Amino acid sequence: MSDQKDQVNTADNVGSDLPAAAAVLSAEDRADLVNAIKNKLHDLARDHSGFLEKLPPNIRKRVDVLREIQGQYDELEGQFLEERAALEAKFHKLYEPLYNKRYEIVNGMVEAENEGTVDKETNESAGDKGIPHFWLLAMKNNEAIAKEITERDEGALQYLKDVKWSRLEDAKGFKLEFFFDTNPYLSNSVLTKTYHMISEDEHILENAIGTEIEWFPGKSLTQKILKKKPKKGSNDTKPIIKTEECESFFHFFDPPQLPEDAEEIDEETAELLQSQMEQDYEIGSTIREKIIPHAVSWFTGEAVPIDDEEEEQEVEEDDDGDDEEEEYYVEENDE
């Protein structure tokens, strides 16, 4: 085998189209032609648009046969994806009654059947029904989600009654629903987050959309109201009021968006946005795939990977994200 054949030439300037079939050629000419065809293939592969048209006819025919075979494959694959979706839907239906039972127990709508030994009168008089803070604690035991939850957020997240997920009608993406009990923070009874996917198998996100949260006045957890004391000797005695974005799990419902014109942003901004969108999708997927199907195991901590237990302690301690500037003080709630 000649050295020449081993080296693949990737020069950019191979000349005009090659003849379809070689005429009578010397051995050396033939070897050159073989190499020229191969180089040509490499060059064509770089310019996909004209690739098929410029292939030598005999190779083009073989490629066309491969494309026919690919068509048969794609048909089978479509059938596979359909059957798999049907299988998932079938089991989603089977899971439903179990999710409903969980909901009723967590929210104290039914008592656990084997609870007969506990004095129900006393029990209820302590205002203690269901499992308090079930969803908040389940989510806090997942390291990735815990990082998003500030101490302030916990006040509102304790009112979570249920978290559900469902596929979108066209099977391209999924929706999360967070159901809230009546609470002093927000008036929405359900917050949704919808992930529209281009390809779910390849995890290619089209966009993510969240419910606009209706905060009660002064209760927003995604903004802080800061009052600045007027300077000493100033005539104006009213404090200067300023609102400021702050860290909060509830930003999950106002996810990062790609700008209309993607060309407008520079590379650094694009990378930051990409990483924010990935993190947002990661949180959504974790809630869908881990928390919802196994919530009680997260609540008890049984689902926590051994490796994470230690790290989690650290997260707890510095996750409130309160970085007030010294000259500002946080407004207390008026209620």
Add this chain to the structure above:
Amino acid sequence: MSDQKDQVNTADNVGSDLPAAAAVLSAEDRADLVNAIKNKLHDLARDHSGFLEKLPPNIRKRVDVLREIQGQYDELEGQFLEERAALEAKFHKLYEPLYNKRYEIVNGMVEAENEGTVDKETNESAGDKGIPHFWLLAMKNNEAIAKEITERDEGALQYLKDVKWSRLEDAKGFKLEFFFDTNPYLSNSVLTKTYHMISEDEHILENAIGTEIEWFPGKSLTQKILKKKPKKGSNDTKPIIKTEECESFFHFFDPPQLPEDAEEIDEETAELLQSQMEQDYEIGSTIREKIIPHAVSWFTGEAVPIDDEEEEQEVEEDDDGDDEEEEYYVEENDE
């Protein structure tokens, strides 16, 4: 609703275990107890080991019912995973004959049926059968894989006859097989790469193992043999020989490994290793999920995402990774 209830106290020092049921209490005492129970839950949730044992009995019973329900869910989920695996296996079998046809055409073992118009005699005399460089070009059209392939690698990768994947027996992971025609680089006829997974759904890798490559003498693509000219005036006239690791796709078969004792490595090394293992898994998954099922579409470029086409040109130009130090020269092959 009192302010106190809204604020979740996460102090670390809640006292001894709480009484199982409250005795007769004033309204204020009751509210305190409710808060104390909730705080206790938070504290317990941090220390998973004793969590269940330390729960107040009424809540413990509810949690136990949830755990029973979870057991039923897990059983259903196991059934789902089994049925899904069976579905995948069924279709893998249906794909097989199509993969075989592709193999025969790519390697010129059968001619495309509708190729009658081409003069077969001339065709073969040009040494041109099958589709030259099919797998190399298919892989090079994928941006992530193209980054791994150096110009030197192309010499060997052009001999690829087929690339296959299969699930491992226990369904925990998968195996890639790269079939090579007789070639002047390596004597293995097949190189395999096996990914053992702890959880495939969650993409948790246990380890990755590759075939040891039997390079022909002086033909290794993962090492360079460098000769240093002896210093002028030196008595020794023989060049100093040095081998050096170099960039190559073939490192794919010698993937990064976790050390036996994970505690031995520092954080920085651990992060680097993590990112290398992720990248390695990414390449393996891309070959399995994208290249193998749709190889002809990658070969023609039809599978290349529009966004990548531009970027790819740049990759082509600087992917050979040749950073020789000036005083060294690369040894030419002796053959």
